Amino acid sequence: MGRLVPAVTRALDILELFLEGDGALSAPDVTRRLQLPRTTVHELLTTLATRSYLVPVPEQPGHYRLGVRTYQLGSRYAEQLDLAAEGRQVAREVADTCDETVHVAVLEDTDVIYIAKVDSTHAVRMVSAAGRRLPAHCTSVGKMLLASLPEAELEARIAGREFTAMTVNSITDPDALRDALAAIRARGIAVEHQESNPDVSCVAAPVRDSAGHVVAALSISVPMSRWSDERENELAELAAKGAADLSVRLGHRGAW
The missing domain is CATH 1.10.10.10 (Winged helix-like DNA-binding domain superfamily/Winged helix DNA-binding domain)
Structure with missing residues (x-):
């Protein structure tokens, strides 16, 4: 200490x-x-x-x-508490549907912090855990959150950064990351193929607050033994639905 x-x-x-x-x-x-x-x-x-x-x-x-600053801090704390509590509930519902591991995470600088995790009933070795921080560029939730940033803010966060690899598939080139984020913005879904864990792939969707801002992402993680293009599409739809449900719980009513 x-x-x-x-x-x-x-x-x-x-x-x-x-x-x-x-x-x-x-x-x-x-x-x-x-x-x-x-x-x-x-x-x-x-x-x-x-x-x-x-x-x-x-x-x-x-x-x-x-003064007002203490109110703002208290309000943000309450929002995070609501997000974590609601995130755990929705993650549980999604996990019950697909029996895969579900995460909810938020962005801090260029890292993600997992605020909720519900494990599959299948034994899956994961590097994630509630409260753990991982490099955003190596995870589907992180790439989803980076892709949701305004361009100027994104550049301020990644310009001049060195991107470390967690696996041989991790994106470490800034231009390759920019291309990947552009594709995520176009699709509205982020996919990560063995970039944080050599045995796991993930899909993620954005979670929005009452003002329409992306405040978190929800992902579903699957061992490669159960992964396929068809499974990816199924889970992408389920992740999007789960993220939408969580957004509604946070007060979002606008268009996606």
Whole structure:
């Protein structure tokens, strides 16, 4: 475990004071309750207010209350909780239908983080796990999420990157990746053939929120012993249906 940063710890201590009481605190209140120097408290309060984590209370001069930034963080946390919970439920339903392993993942920079996984009843050795991070370019969910980014944002994320391989089939050339993502955008489905696991192929579809933004992807993973072109098409339809069901649960009502 790394060293804790004192200034960050103190700032978080101040924010956590607002979990109790009437919702407004003054600099003397903070100084007294945290036993910090007055100068330090004023600097921290000024910083937090400048970043909109706190806001002055007009009717109580010298007092602060929580700002809009804390609401935004809390709302995003709630959205992620809903996505994970709903994702697990839909993944279970899809897995029950096809008896294959189903994942739901989100994008973070150029990696994916799996927030839900439901295993097949067949023994399948997978590199994925709920909470695990993998390179997006090596997975169907990751390629689906990269393909859903606006072009400028995609380029900002992949320009100048070195793409490591997980198998001999992993895409490591940036231009080849761009071509693959263009094909995914055209089809609306991402396919990965033994790119993260030499014994497994996957299909993935996009999950949208109430505003229509792609916030996750749902995939179905199949051992090569059960893979075929016909099976790919069947599972692509099922992944698309599962992703659509999850999108509806997240409030999406628009066109695909």
